[in-house]
Amino acid sequence: MINNLEALKKVRSELTRFMMTYQFGLSEMNTKLTILQEEFQHIHDYNPIEHIKTRIKSPESIMKKMYRKNIPISTESIKHNIMDIAGIRVVCSFISDIYRISEMIENQKDVTVIEKKDYIKNAKPNGYKSLHLIVSVPVFMSDRIEDVYVEIQIRTVAMDFWASLEHKIYYKYDSLVPERLTKELTEAAMVANDLDEKMEQLHNEVSHIKDQNSREQDLNFLDLNEDRLYLPINFLRDFIRDAEEEK
Template identity: 65%
Template sequence: MEKQHALDLNYLKEFKVELTRFMMAYKFACDEMNTKINILSDEFNFIHDYNPIEHVKSRVKSPESIIKKIQRKGFDFSLSSIKENIRDIAGIRITCSFIADIYQLSEMLKNQQDIKVIEFKDYIKNPKPNGYQSLHMIIEIPVFMSDRVEYTYVEVQIRTIAMDFWASLEHKIYYKYNKDIPEHLSQELQETAIIAAQLDRKMERLHKEVSILKEENGKDDDLIMLANQTIPTKMLETLAHYKKLNEQNNS
């Protein structure tokens, strides 16, 4: 009996260590993704003098939330089953200024050598029936632990400010009515989703017009700056000297 009790305690200790490692891998995956996103944001800002990212949020599901999802989906209660079947334990939400920024940022992430895209769902081109819009990716990245490499799934959602605003309010209303939204509210939410999409497209057009004007003005500014560059006095004197000699030789 005592031997069995000792075995149970050892098993619990080992399981606790593995569970801690399991959850830490998702935290480290979020940290790594945040670092990647910050680097891309800073690089884009330095090169193009423009930051496409408004803000970034990250989270790791709580053990309680994971257990509820396991029970709801009917998955096996094992770490390997959880890892393979629940791919949104680690989540990153990126809010961009414009729709074009979403696709540009998603391409930059896909081009990272250590990022593997597992799923790609475009709810912008194909919104959900309730009007929800966003770009979803399930990616896999390596997390380097002390004695192993954990290939970890991270869900990345990329959306505009308007999309994020709508989704946040829809989520609050959804849970306020315990997931049973009255028909008239559901209809109004769909209509507001259309309005939000129209706003995004209009802001995108304005952004492109401003960019074109800025580019044209920038070219003019470059010419003016080139014309107004200060040439050293010695160089001017030398040029004048050779010009005078040339005129004398030709006379």
């Protein structure tokens, strides 16, 4: 009895530590993204990140996935076969922002990209669109360094809205969605995609106009200050000439 109790305590301790590493890995990646978000907000004139959402799979959800995939039940097996225990969803304003954020993540030296799936250029049959990254981040524990997998989904507001509603509908019908609703969901995904493309076009046009106005303002500023720029130069030249004559 005592041996069984000790064994249970050991398993519990291992599982607690195992899940904690994913929580720490998630916090590490979330901090990186939050830094980018705040930098854009305070330094740049445009912030591509609308919001960030994080989640950790529950032990029950992990067990169900292991059962479906026929994976042996052990922490090592879970670590090497289930890579979406820790997840982050980054919602952006425009399609171009998705690739911009993805590139910034991929360029971070302590982030290793394990897998990349572009469901924007290659949408799923039901219309689902998003950019998925599986990355590995180091977590520094008291006695070792653990490399933790984190799944990052990057999508636009329209993509996120559609995916959230699609998930709720499938959950309500327990995945047995009538064919008519499936067809309408696919059509709704196409409408969301059209909206994204239209907003991207408007965004590019506004950015072009803004750049043009900025260049014109710079030229006007130089024209207005041209004489002022010459005054200090002329003064300095005359001062040097007078000093040389005095010698």
